[in-house]
Amino acid sequence: MTELLKLSDVWVEYGDKIVLEQINLTIEEGAFVSVIGPSGAGKSSLLRLALGQEAPSRGKIMLDGVPLPPECGPDRGVVFQHYSVFPHLSALGNVMFGLECAQSPLLAKLSGAARRQAREEASQMLEEVGLQDNMHAYPAQMSGGMQQRLAIAQALIKRPRILLLDEPFGALDPGIRNDMHQLITRLWSDYELTVIMVTHDIGEAFKLGTRVLTLDKWRHDPHAPHRYGAKVVYDIPLTRKREETSEDGIAATAPTNPSDEGGITIDRIDNN
Numbered sequence: 001m002t003e004l005l006k007l008s009d010v011w012v013e014y015g016d017k018i019v020l021e022q023i024n025l026t027i028e029e030g031a032f033v034s035v036i037g038p039s040g041a042g043k044s045s046l047l048r049l050a051l052g053q054e055a056p057s058r059g060k061i062m063l064d065g066v067p068l069p070p071e072c073g074p075d076r077g078v079v080f081q082h083y084s085v086f087p088h089l090s091a092l093g094n095v096m097f098g099l100e101c102a103q104s105p106l107l108a109k110l111s112g113a114a115r116r117q118a119r120e121e122a123s124q125m126l127e128e129v130g131l132q133d134n135m136h137a138y139p140a141q142m143s144g145g146m147q148q149r150l151a152i153a154q155a156l157i158k159r160p161r162i163l164l165l166d167e168p169f170g171a172l173d174p175g176i177r178n179d180m181h182q183l184i185t186r187l188w189s190d191y192e193l194t195v196i197m198v199t200h201d202i203g204e205a206f207k208l209g210t211r212v213l214t215l216d217k218w219r220h221d222p223h224a225p226h227r228y229g230a231k232v233v234y235d236i237p238l239t240r241k242r243e244e245t246s247e248d249g250i251a252a253t254a255p256t257n258p259s260d261e262g263g264i265t266i267d268r269i270d271n272n
């Protein structure tokens with residue numbers, strides 16, 4: 001397995017508030033990493049680091065063995081919980097916009113043959129996510145699940161290698177969420193993606209991930225709660241592999257004992 005993303009002794013601090021501390025993490029190409037942890041633990045901060053939207057206050061982040069570029073490149077796509085699509089553009093317009101930005105970042109407008117090509121690619125991508133009948137619909141005319149499909153299409157049109165998902169299905173009904181699980185599993189496999197997904201749903205984390213990370217504070221100063229940050233307190237490897245994904249997109253997963261496969265287990269300090 002190839003090492004794709006590597007964080008070495010990474011810290012995130014805002015003034016004297018420490019959010020993340022001592023993050024040492026290697027993510028292999030093709031992994032589906034689920035990230036769980038309490039609210040405020042720094043899960044979104046970790047995604048912003050991987051996206052290059054934010055630089056660590058200390059430590060090093062390497063992508064493919066070279067320092068991560070300081071801005072979000074086309075190799076990384078992102079989908080947030082709250083629909084991140086443009087309300088004034090149709091589905092096709094939203095996906096084409098993603099492509100236009102990648103190809104012509106200054107003008108964000110393609111012309112002639114390049115535009116026709118972009119339209120073709122965008123409609124194929126909408127078909128991939130099941131929105132072939134809604135190409136001309138506007139986000140306000142779409143359900144939450146459809147808007148998330150659209151956001152995924154918009155992220156994938158740039159052909160990222162890493163897809164970052166921040167509670168992407170958190171606002172969806174269980175049935176719809178299940179459909180989204182199948183969709184994301186298929187895309188992970190077909191597009192050979194490496195996925196990092198933050199979720200509050202532990203079942204979802206274990207169902208989809210090849211690995212589950214838990215971020216939490218591991219020490220606590222009751223007089224100065226901002227003084228210590230969260231780190232990876234559990235790193236649980238699962239047996240799920242991309243290649244083993246079944247027809248319906250979901251493979252059976254069984255958590256293995258973290259200590260069996262070199263997973264890191266750090267003794268937790270119970271703060272209660």
Ligand SMILES: Nc1ncnc2c1ncn2[C@@H]1O[C@H](COP(=O)(O)OP(=O)(O)OP(=O)(O)O)[C@@H](O)[C@H]1O
Nearest residue numbers: 014017019037038039040041042043044045046198
């Ligand atoms: N720009 C900022 N300035 C100061 N503090 C910040 C900033 N961004 C994030 N924080 C703080 O960092 C901490 C971690 O935030 P983050 O959004 O990463 O948490 P999270 O784990 O994603 O939480 P949630 O589950 O609620 O989404 C929070 O206490 C937040 O207030």
Ligand SMILES: [Mg+2]
Nearest residue numbers: 043044045166
């Ligand atoms: Mg968050």
